[in-house]
Amino acid sequence: MPVGTAASVKGVLHRNLREDVGAQIILANTYHLYLRPGRDVLENAGGVHRFSSWDGPVLTDSGGFQVFSLAGCRKITEEGCRFSSHIDGSKHLFTPENVIDTQRIIGADIMMAFDECPPGNAPFDYASRSLELTHRWLERCFGRYRATAPKYGYAQSLFPIVQGCTYPDLRVKSAEFVQQFDADGYAIGGLAVGEPAPVMYNMIEVVNAILPAGRPRYLMGVGTPVNILEAIDRGVDMFDCVMPTRNGRNGMLFTSEGVINIRNEKWKNDFSPVDPAGCCFVDTVYTKAYLRHLAISGEMLAAQIASMHNLAFYMWLVQRAREEIAGGGFAAWKREMVEKLSRRL
């Protein structure tokens, strides 16, 4: 997902993030043209393409998750991670140091530490050793981070990532460890990677009881609208996820009334708006029946509309969450929304 969203109202403003944090944070490698048509220009910075016209914060991932999803054609060592390109077989090496260098070049406002993301069912022994490695890598990331300067005249933050799989004591250990770096924000990684949702929620609670409430807490790679509301309820401020765009491309719509598989025949003659909440112009310009027709016909426009809708819906959801938090009605609103959002239409 291109857009991350700072959701909570509690103290997420800090020196590197603009006042409108809580609006949008864009990952550098994705489709922000969906959001800001006409504003993006691709330029080459130090051999790396960078979007220069986006005026919101840019967040880049380190490649830690790629390493995780590459399992099979990669080798993790103390030095870093060697892997082969699935495209041409060429060999590459990610290290905590070169990953920081790359993110500097891209010009990310928020850079992520290089970590190992073990699977959700990792045994304790492996999880523990992995965590130690991630912590050693984190020290190296900050070493390089402090030894280098921002490249484009504005500050670049580096967020550590709390790991520890599904083991509360490892999570506690990690959450305590990362604070020594006095970072601008902290990420929670290694969740929604196969473990049951209640376990994920529990880990968030464990970690957020330790991470400073005055700095953004970023839950990486999560998730469904319900996941996000549950995480906000547990003190998470920022998210990013492929779900609204990938699932959108594959015909799944998240709406204020529930989840829709737009390819289902039941929408064939449904000429109602995509989402009555109307979070985005596509919701009211297009009907479910038309969107279904486009999806069934394999038209690219279906993927575009669905992605736009889902992104707008996610933005709408966290916008509403902020309002409810500010107004003191979050708990009740969340209960109601979780019920709705769990619905399959």
Next chain:
RNA sequence: GGGAGAGUACCAGAGUGGCCAAAUGGGGCAGACUGUAAAUCUGCUGACGUACGUCUUCGGUGGUUCGAAUCCAUCCUCUCCCA
């Protein structure tokens, strides 16, 4: 008028005596997708039954055979070539 060929499930299209309820693709129906190797992947798709299974299908009809989508006869329809 003469000659050649073809008709198979929703569509296209394999199959040319038993291993065929019938390959494959499309379409249809559903599901999956969580720090993007993903405009992707998976399942089902004649009827009835959870299932072992049973029944009805390969243009129509009638034959040959223990057995036919496959062989024969005939009818119908379509395509192409020559006049």
